[in-house]
Amino acid sequence: MEPIIEFRSITKSYGDFKVLDNVTLGIEKGTIFGLLGPNGAGKSTLIKILSCQSRPSSGHAYISGLDVVSDKKEVLSIIGVVPQENSFYDELTINENLxxxxSLYRIRPIEIKKRSHKILALLKLDEKSDTRANNLSGGMKTRLNIACALIHKPEVLILDEPSVGLDPVSRKALWETIRVVNNEGTTILLTTHYMEEADLLCDRILIMNRGRIVIEGKQEELKKKVGETMILITSSPGNYHVLKGEVESLGNISCSFSDKGLKIILTGQMQLHNIFDVFESHEEKIITVESSTTSLEDVFIHASGEEWH
Ligand SMILES: Nc1ncnc2c1ncn2[C@@H]1O[C@H](COP(=O)(O)OP(=O)(O)O)[C@@H](O)[C@H]1O
Ligand SMILES: [Mg+2]
Structure with missing residues (x-):
């Protein structure tokens, strides 16, 4: 399948500082794609380039085959951008805002009316169409912000950290809205630093760190790549940095440690007693052993070699 969004060797520098370093990525039409990464990874910069708000230092980005630099006008007509801050006017009603x-997109009034009707029904705002925006509930405001970005029927909807500042219930409601919009055929590209959001909402994700791609794919594939089982062992006195090296030398294992203990990801068959022997040989008394399936945080740590910060 042809990708609807393409980044080809995108680099962005500010002076000597490379914010994006040779990012190449294709995103298929119809997906909910998540750019996941810690703060400062370069997520916003990447989507600013895609939405024509910033130019790459080198490389190209395309949406539906249109170049975001040379075909800017056409690109802006097929994307919708949902800013973090609400973009609508508080003193206007929902209908007036739409x-x-x-009108900014020069859509004929009759078309706007038809389109508004459809969007408001879709986003469950139809009963409030004549209510002033500042009288809406928080969840409705979030949906109105999205509705404003949909008025010109964009092929791609871009959201930068859409759930920052939302409580857990509103966050789930936002995910539902994004799914509804996606079901209508709109490709969604969003950035997030919430692992859970990337895991539960997106079809595919790209994990970024320091301007570079760490890993890309479906969440289950990424977890499988890293290893399917994770165990966390706490021990006393807990010299985990020493244990890490020794356990890793057993092979088919990658480890990381924190104050919480030694996290071990098993990538193949491993006899647990081999691991326990390492602890014993260092006179480490095992206190707890917990096992779970790998999370996206484990994927990040083991693919980037860094802690998620
Ligand atoms: N206009 C700018 N000038 C200099 N540095 C910038 C500018 N914009 C972003 N950066 C730097 O680029 C890095 C990535 O920023 P950003 O794309 O906002 O990351 P993210 O959205 O993943 O948190 C950060 O270190 C940030 O300080
Ligand atoms: Mg950002």
Whole structure:
């Protein structure tokens, strides 16, 4: 399948500082794609380039085959961007806001009316169409912010950290709205630093760190690549940095440690007693052993070699 979004060797520098370093990525039409990474990874910079708000230092980005630099006008007509801050006017009603945003795209009033009707039904705002925006609930405001970005029927909807500042219930409601929009055929590209959001909402994810791609794929594939079983062992006195090296030398294992203990990801068959022997030989008394399936955090740590910060 042809990708609808393509980044080809995108680099962005500010002076000597490379914020993005040779990012190449294709995103298939119809997906909910998540750019996941810690703060400062370069997520916002990447989507600013895609939405024509910033130019790459080198490389190209395309949406539906259109170059974001040379075909800027056409690109802006097929993308919707949901900013972090609400973009609508508080003192206007929902309908008036959509009318305003529609007019920015030079859509005919009759079309705006039809389109508004459909979007408001889709986002469950239809009963509030004549309510002033500042009288809406928090969840409704979030949906109105998205509605404003949909008025011109974009092929791609881009959201930068859409759930920052939302409580868990509103966050789930936002995910539901994003799924509804996606079900209508809109490709979704969003950034997030919430692992859970990337895991539960997105079809595929790209993990970034320090301007570079760490790993890309479906969440289950990424977890499988890293290893399917994770065990956390706490011991006393807990010299985990020493244990890490020794356990890793057993092979088919990668480890990381924190104050919580030694996290071990098994990538193949491993006899647990071999691991316990290492602890014993260092006179480490095992206190607890917990096992779980790998998380995206484990994927990040083991693919980037760094802690998620
Ligand atoms: N206009 C700018 N000038 C200099 N540095 C910038 C600018 N914009 C972003 N950066 C730096 O680029 C890095 C990536 O930023 P950003 O794309 O906002 O990351 P993220 O969205 O993943 O948190 C950060 O270290 C940030 O300080
Ligand atoms: Mg950001």
């Amino acid at each position: 009318k305003f945003f529609g």
